[in-house]
Amino acid sequence: MSLSDAMSTSPSPPSPPSRKESQLGAKCSTDTRDSATASRTSTEEQPMRSMVRMLGMQSRSVCGYCKTIDGSSCYMLESLRLSCESYQGLIDRGWRRSGDLLYLTDHADSCCCYYPVRTRTLDFVSGSSDKRVLRRWRRRFGATCIDNELADTVCISEEQQLKIVIESTGYSDEKYRVFEKYQRTIHNDDTTPERFSSFLCMSPLVHHHCGQDLLSQQEISQDAEHLRTLLPHGLGSYHMCYYIDGALVAVGVIDVLPRCISSVYLFYDPDYSDLSLGSFSALREIALVRQLHRYIPSIEYYYPGYYVPGCSKMTYKSRWRPAEMLDLISYRWIPIERCLQRIADYSDFCTFDPDLDSRGIVRKQGQVLKDAAPAFYMPKQALDNDTAGLVVWILVNGREMRIRPLLVSDLAAVSTSYEHVALQAYAAIGKDLARSMVILV
Numbered sequence: 001m002s003l004s005d006a007m008s009t010s011p012s013p014p015s016p017p018s019r020k021e022s023q024l025g026a027k028c029s030t031d032t033r034d035s036a037t038a039s040r041t042s043t044e045e046q047p048m049r050s051m052v053r054m055l056g057m058q059s060r061s062v063c064g065y066c067k068t069i070d071g072s073s074c075y076m077l078e079s080l081r082l083s084c085e086s087y088q089g090l091i092d093r094g095w096r097r098s099g100d101l102l103y104l105t106d107h108a109d110s111c112c113c114y115y116p117v118r119t120r121t122l123d124f125v126s127g128s129s130d131k132r133v134l135r136r137w138r139r140r141f142g143a144t145c146i147d148n149e150l151a152d153t154v155c156i157s158e159e160q161q162l163k164i165v166i167e168s169t170g171y172s173d174e175k176y177r178v179f180e181k182y183q184r185t186i187h188n189d190d191t192t193p194e195r196f197s198s199f200l201c202m203s204p205l206v207h208h209h210c211g212q213d214l215l216s217q218q219e220i221s222q223d224a225e226h227l228r229t230l231l232p233h234g235l236g237s238y239h240m241c242y243y244i245d246g247a248l249v250a251v252g253v254i255d256v257l258p259r260c261i262s263s264v265y266l267f268y269d270p271d272y273s274d275l276s277l278g279s280f281s282a283l284r285e286i287a288l289v290r291q292l293h294r295y296i297p298s299i300e301y302y303y304p305g306y307y308v309p310g311c312s313k314m315t316y317k318s319r320w321r322p323a324e325m326l327d328l329i330s331y332r333w334i335p336i337e338r339c340l341q342r343i344a345d346y347s348d349f350c351t352f353d354p355d356l357d358s359r360g361i362v363r364k365q366g367q368v369l370k371d372a373a374p375a376f377y378m379p380k381q382a383l384d385n386d387t388a389g390l391v392v393w394i395l396v397n398g399r400e401m402r403i404r405p406l407l408v409s410d411l412a413a414v415s416t417s418y419e420h421v422a423l424q425a426y427a428a429i430g431k432d433l434a435r436s437m438v439i440l441v
């Protein structure tokens, strides 16, 4: 079967992607006969469906944590458009984003184990080191300010003014200057405005006004106004900016999602290192989750990122309790005490879920144990062998860019390697989530 034959049996396509031609685009470039159909039906599709492009398993690269050359292996997608709901589903399967790239580490075949961790903020109790940090801030800026949960905060102590503001993720020279100094001083790394912008300013997340009902209720207009002040664009990506005496000193990049705030990155002016901005910003982000929960009850968790055993820079992620870790085989969140015990018992990548006890570890002496491997090792099995109705979308380069859907089962007739990549992507994303998204090859 030819590609155009396979494509002629397709359901209606969504609106076209915003940029870049796909790998298969060149093969499709002479096929313009479906363009009119595509044009006619494109408005029938949900306009806000998430759209990602498969980039597949990447060649091994240097590990960002232990610095092993070729130590890290990951699966990657490029996100052209991502709903907050889709991204919530992805990070609950171990994915993280960097700019508009989504990556899932091959935990069973990388030097370090990256375990996603989250804090149950409603029951949060600050530990002794957090209390020390807060005492330092209270002494410097005044107790009223620091104990106030408000994220949008201005306070003036006798000596200095502190202002914390949630802003859009737009680029500014002021933000870049802080980032450049941070990279140069803390990481001994050069950067450019373009790299800064693509890493920390661009976000594929589509802002979503969760809690519209709340906003429309007259009797709680004060609360609604407050929510609007906190999240002017609804759910989505933001910069939480810290100003001291009018100067920007730190920026926390955060994603506000239906059930959590996910911390993307923090950069700060190294001249203010004595303030422990990393710890303080995490506490403010936890406070923001608790505050948002009052208006959007589903928001309960704080996701600080990956816990990496043995990496002193990353073990602090487990510090804010009570916390849970994600079991990367069953995708269930498990109380962290059990997980840390398992990690202590097994030096290799392991499971935490009590229901998976018989499997124990996933990797032994460098070998992945196939009966407990991550989903993308055995994609068909992970999908229960049910690939009926699974569709990938092919970019057709006609007079205008159009995309056409293709059943995965038909894709095999075109290219078994594309079929394999498609199945891997579906297994890594999960069948239900993948069916709700447009996946381009």
Ligand SMILES: [Zn+2]
Pocket: 063, 064, 065, 066, 067, 068, 071, 110, 111, 112
């Ligand atoms: Zn490593």
